[in-house]
Amino acid sequence: MKMKELLLFLSCVLSVSADVLHEELYIIGCSDSYGEVMFGLDGEEKRYADFNKQTEVDVLPPFAGPISCPGCYDIAVANLQVCKKNLQIAHKALKDFPLERDAPSAVMIYTRDEVEVGEKNTLICHVTGFYPAPVNVSWTKNGEKVTEGTSINVPYINKDGSFTQISRLQFTPQLGDIYSCAVEHLALTQPITKIYEVEASQSAPGVGPAVFCGVGLTVGLLGVAAGTFFLIKGNECS
Numbered sequence: 001m002k003m004k005e006l007l008l009f010l011s012c013v014l015s016v017s018a019d020v021l022h023e024e025l026y027i028i029g030c031s032d033s034y035g036e037v038m039f040g041l042d043g044e045e046k047r048y049a050d051f052n053k054q055t056e057v058d059v060l061p062p063f064a065g066p067i068s069c070p071g072c073y074d075i076a077v078a079n080l081q082v083c084k085k086n087l088q089i090a091h092k093a094l095k096d097f098p099l100e101r102d103a104p105s106a107v108m109i110y111t112r113d114e115v116e117v118g119e120k121n122t123l124i125c126h127v128t129g130f131y132p133a134p135v136n137v138s139w140t141k142n143g144e145k146v147t148e149g150t151s152i153n154v155p156y157i158n159k160d161g162s163f164t165q166i167s168r169l170q171f172t173p174q175l176g177d178i179y180s181c182a183v184e185h186l187a188l189t190q191p192i193t194k195i196y197e198v199e200a201s202q203s204a205p206g207v208g209p210a211v212f213c214g215v216g217l218t219v220g221l222l223g224v225a226a227g228t229f230f231l232i233k234g235n236e237c238s
């Protein structure tokens, strides 16, 4: 890990509409070993520049339709160059500038959909509260490393200046399978690991909810009956 790593993040609120408040975010960020250019909206990523694949990536869900952005990738590359230049200048100007380091304040693992054994689902590893970006997230299934079907968002900046990143793993739950996500960050001496186990109780929708609903309905109807009784009684007296 580089000790002299320095990070610059510029972000701005591009537009705030008057009646319904939405927050659009444009992030240009760089460190010695990392760069990011991303558009976000209300805490979600809309599109980002993938500097490995050298293309702009649209991450809107299919119903939102693809938004073409000709020239966006080139603009992102240019902005990243400016960021790296500024970073070099800052390095020179602020010799031995101490880098703030905050380990992730929370790591959570959960499934996107309710678990049905044998039905495709997505495991989510949600990492937040860290600085600087990024984190590395790795997955295991029953102790074996998994890379296929994994993906990770570019870092999203939080209101307090820390970052959030979300890693996903496509999986098909089978009883007894144990998954883990391990998070590495500059401020951690060892990874934070969270475990997810596919358990029988999650897949069998028990009688609990039906009984609960039945009892609730009965009590409700009794209440209506009692109310009606007293209403009639009350009217008789007056």
Ligand SMILES: *[C@@H]1O[C@H](CO)[C@@H](O)[C@H](O)[C@H]1NC(C)=O
Pocket: 001, 134, 135, 136, 184, 185, 186
């Ligand atoms: C993340 O992984 C890359 C590549 O393996 C490594 O160079 C980097 O130091 C790792 N970052 C952290 C924070 O552990």
